[in-house]
Amino acid sequence: MSLKILVTGGAGYVGAALVEQLGKLPSVAEIKVYDNLxxxxxxxxxxxxxxxxxxxxxxxxxxxxxKLSQLVKSADVIIHLASVHSAGHDNATLHLLEQVNHWGTAELGYAAEGSGVKKILFLSTTEVYGRGETxxxxxxxxxPASPFAQKKLRGEAHLLRLANDFTINVFRVGTVVGHSHVKSDKGVANAFFYDALIKKKVTIHGDGKQFRPFVSLRFLVSSLVKSVENEVSSGIYNLSQSNLQILDLLEEVKNVLPETEFIFTNHHLHLPSLLVSSDFSDLFPTQKMDMAHEYGEYLKQAKI
Known part of the structure; x- marks a missing residue:
């Protein structure tokens, strides 16, 4: 088996780690990274x-x-990472989210129809579930409570309609944390670490008692690689290792960077939680999130 893989958005935080691991697989002959930088x-x-x-x-x-159609024609597997990550609500940001996260994914689906593609893996988000204590x-x-999550959900629908033609794996991913050769301060876990490292202080909005789902970059990449190498039925899969309170993250930051100052704004405000699990833990078995290890790896790479 000599697979040709197309990775959209492959020059980013997740893509860099994924492409590195894909390149080690004997079954993979070619990896095309398509990215607008x-x-x-x-x-x-x-x-x-x-x-x-x-x-x-x-x-x-x-x-x-x-250009997208030409690349799709020569691919056996497509891993769709291209996305705009933003919490902004201004008109320019909303337009970009709609164009890239929704219609960009739709265009990929249209290009894949009748192309000979065997499998598409799509990185979505657990944010599509919104908030709640269950x-x-x-x-x-x-x-979905945010424009980002709304557009991701619409993108899912465009691809899942093709599940009768070829394999579609949609991964709803929690907040990703971990070292990559392409650095990212997106997501609360990464943002806290970089603020602590560079600014020596972390600002927390609310009381910090809300839960969020987290997944290590290592586990995310290994799950995608597993789906490339094996037949995983079309469908939706949650990827989340641990539901942690924001206060838990602060403890881990304090352990690796003890001089960090923590500043709470609106500390009497309790924000809603999001807790995520998976019905497919046998397919993608998880271990509890080791945030100390992830932050420790970051610290090893720091130059200051």
């Missing part, structure tokens, strides 16, 4: 662990249907 970092190109013989970079936008599984109703 929207992020200011170019760290992807300086990762000495990439298999340069297998990895080919193509600069382009997910909305460039002509544990959410793949069977739970969706109630």
């Amino acid at each position: 929207f992020l200011p970092t170019r760290d992807f190109f300086f990762n000495t662990f990439l298999n340069k013989e297998k990895v080919k970079f193509v600069e382009g936008d997910i909305l460039d249907t002509r 544990l959410k599984t793949e069977k739970s109703e969706t109630n």
Whole structure:
């Protein structure tokens, strides 16, 4: 088996770690990374662990249907990571979320129809469940509260309609934390660490008692690699290792960077939680999130 893989958004935080691992697989012959380099970092190109013989970079936008269609035609497996991550509500941000996260995913689906693609893996978000104190599984109703989550959910629908034509694996992913060659301060866990490292202080909105689902970058990548190498039935899969309180994160930050100052704003405010589990833990077996290990790996890489 000599797989040709297309990774959209592959030069980013998750993509860099994923492409590195895909390049180690004997079953993978070629990896095309399609990315518009929207992020200011170019760290992807300086990762000495990439298999340069297998990895080919193509600069382009997910909305460039002509270029996208050409790349899709030569792929056996597509891993769709291209996405805009923003909590903004201004008109420009809302337009970008709609275009990229919704219609960009739709265009990928249209391009894949009749192309010979065997499998599409799509990175969605647990945010599609909204908030609540009850544990959410793949069977739970969706109630996205943010424009980001709303557009991701619409993107899911565009791909899942193709599940009779080829395999569609939708991964609803918790907040990702862990070291990558492409750094990211997105997500509360990564943001806290970088604020503590660089600013020596972390600001917390509310009382910090709300729960959020977290997943390590290592577990996320290993799950995607498993889905590339094996037949995983079409459907939706939650990827979350631990539901942690924000206060738990502060303890872990304090353990690795004890000089950090913590500043609470609106500390009497309790924010709603999101707790996520999976009905498919036998397929993607998880271990409890080891946040100390993840922060420790970050600290090893820090130059200050």
